[in-house]
Amino acid sequence: MRYFNYIDGQWKEPTSGEYRENLSPHDGDNLGEFPSSAAVDLNDAVEAAKRSFPAWRKLSFQQRASYLQKTADLLKKNMQEIGQDLIKEEGKPLAEGMGEVNRAISILEYYAAEARQPFGEVIPSVNADTFLYTTRAPLGPVGLITPWNFPIAIPVWKLAPALIYGNTVVIKPADLTPKSVYHVMKAFDEAGLPAGVVNCVFGKGSVIGEGMVENPDIKAISFTGSNQVGIQIQNKATANGKKVQLEMGGKNPLIVLSDADVDKAVEIAVGGAFKSTGQKCTATSRIIVEEGIYEAFRDRLVLRTKELKVGDPLNADTFVGPAVSKAQWAGVMEMIKTGKEEATLLCGGEIPLEEELVNGFYVKPTVFENVSPDARIAREEIFGPVTALFKVKNYEEGVRMANDTEYGLSAAICTNDLTLAQRFIDDIEVGLIHVNSETAGSEPQVPFGGCKSSSTGSREQGKTAIEFYTQVKTVYMDRM
Template sequence: MNDFTLISASDSSLSDHAFIGRHLIAGAWRDSADGATFDRSSPSHGALISRSAKGGEAETLAAIAAARRAFDAGDWAFSSGKARATLLNRVADLIDLERERIARIEVLESGKPIAQARAEIEGAADIWRYAAALARTIHGDSHNSLGADMLGLVLKEPIGVAAMITPWNFPFLIVSQKLPFALAAGCTAVVKPSELTPSTTVILGELLIEAGLPDGVCNIVLGYGDPVGTILSTHPDVDMVSFTGSTGVGKRIVAAAAGTLKKVSLELGGKNPQVIFPDADLDAAADAITFGVHFNAGECCNSGSRIIVHEDVAQVLTDKVVALSRKVPFGDPLDDRTQVGAIISDQHMAKIYGYVRDAQAAGAQVVLGGGELTVPGLDGRFYQPTVVAGVTPEMAIAREEVFGPVLSVLTFRTEEQAIALANDAAYGLSAGVWSRDVHTCLTFARRLRAGTVWTNTWMDGFSELPFGGVKESGLGRELGRYGIEEYLELKTVQMRVARGRANWVAG
């Protein structure tokens, strides 16, 4: 019996007026030259939420030119760390003031729960403040050990114009993992948000103007990957592309950027394992697993979408996860009680269905869920919390991103087998291990090929700690002091301090 916890539509009425989004280019809000627009309807309510200018070649080239001029003029690139930090802190304060407005439009465009959205906006403000602190700590090195005649300097300079292409699942949070670090480094930027969730980035542009960011330092172009993302990835006046999204698109960006050899930073997909040993706290593990797979409806690169559990406790743990999953409130994302909202699009819903159907055909057992949820009062798309047992390593559901609230359960007998299963994926974004034995946890942390490893917890995050993956999960890191390094170039300056230089040609 699939008895789930549903939150019906609340009394919250939607506005009759859609949010109107325009491009921000050289400090001015612009419609598209051809007047083209695109609409976004709520995946949870079905109503029209936003109408945005649809960027084309003209708008993209204008934004790149504005960012290039702003960088080459040098006013921002050579501004003091104190000045940049002051502005970034001002943006953080404005984000806090606008938290409810930002959260609401993000809920309506993405389908995520309002309580989660508020927390993400609060976390984004913290990232802006952390980046502000880094703006005052950038420094190079000096080398006075090169002999009496020479002094060497290593300068850290902004890389230039950074293009940022951001996804639909955490639109405000992820742009805040990129843009403040680029600005703190002295770069200028062109930002392209997902066409599914463009509006909170537009609001961020409003806050940047209010905070006093100079014209052209940050530009925003709304629209689709083709042509906007394609031009950003190939244009010679763009010095760097930072992209978060699917591994497939990331590979295409690398190929497109090769023509100009621009730097590429990628945060891509994950098929993240949690390994559970028989001595683990199974109640704590079950709760974290339930959170990890259902958070953001599973539409998360860090989703804990596969567990690798010891055979001795596999059934007990699975039963606990199933029981907890039935209690997770799915439904109206505008209700404070809701923990899981809607699926982003019809196409994505079909993809989730496909993975579960194919796993069943291959012999796996769906022990919970596996179908669509009907939420009273809502004209949206919701997928049931789903647990699939009897999964084997060769199944697609065990190897590929489902990006939905679907958990795959695999089992192991020996530690070596568990390590092999955990590393048996093209991805390497994050991983987890559950054991009361610190030696077991440390062994796994060192042997798992992943950018982040959690022990006896899942998906905690801090502005101070870097985030990114290995293998096909990406290139480079965001957050932490390493996050600002992505936007800096090293320059060596060699200074002869002695008055004379020995002649090479005898005179």
């Protein structure tokens, strides 16, 4: 089946006439053909967003919110179909795939509710006759470039705030997971969203993404993806006077102190490292364990990792699904090969031999130890089911090691010591902090983002999203 771009309220074939197969990472099954669009398709989408902006921004917050709520209701109605398609095209296990659709619904409902929240503030003036206050204005058409690892949640957490605050949108979904965003576009269409308010153009980043960055009618770019691409976008977009928001990589540490419950800490480590096949920017890449419990923790972690079910993501008992693509799988296997040369392999690192998995991009969850802090697997983001163990003498050494990275997205600590937990919050150089929970996991009502090379620009999600998608106006109103 062929799917089309969504431009100006219509489903349109790409002018190139070219399409790309959307293949399942589990068995190579063809899930549909999606456009390989050209620059002219993007320009049509931008023009539609530009035309629709004046009328959309003039709607009340409650009117805009009604479309978000209707879209959420339609996603909820079709959740089983959408979740199954997400799982088939991304490889995320059943519970996580369905959970992600639920998360997208929650995000839309959250921003629909923002229509009834305060907007701007009144500030006392030095002049008794002056009414001094701030308000906010939308930017105009904004460009969204979204990744494959959260193919419905991340597009929605960009779309929902952009729309509720009065912007119009052109979105370029990831090539590897287009069908999830197709379902979102279909829901907006069925919700009756005015033509041109949301436009979706499928295609290569080198054509559609770059075109967004260069188009003068796109006023801002929000991007989630690799550091290499993100920095290129930032340099070009800022040179063209656009606002830029980047969410990029992570090399996230979990510190386990000697007073922690070992069994609970192991479950936290396993979840953070191996859920979603480790394909999260917030995944646990480094596990830093205090020496007093290192051996007990290591042995329990290896045993638990070997128990994890690798298999078809549609099976309820699967814990680790396939990598999203052959290229992604090959990159993970290359890093595992490097790890075997740099460190000691404790478990995993192999291709499963089950007959039903031979056509998929599978690898067994992998744990290394005796890893040098300068090793590639200690410093580079792997984006797969691979984690590394480190032994440290105490809390101080653990935090120094945790902070010794170019990234600063997420970090966690396992401890029953409240004082050290509070110190950790102050000492760790990240944007997302977890105490006695996984490094991965974020709720839609709070800000999401990191520091260092992990993020630039204002935070995503929660009330903070307003900072990126609007500009402040300060008003002095005096009596005549």
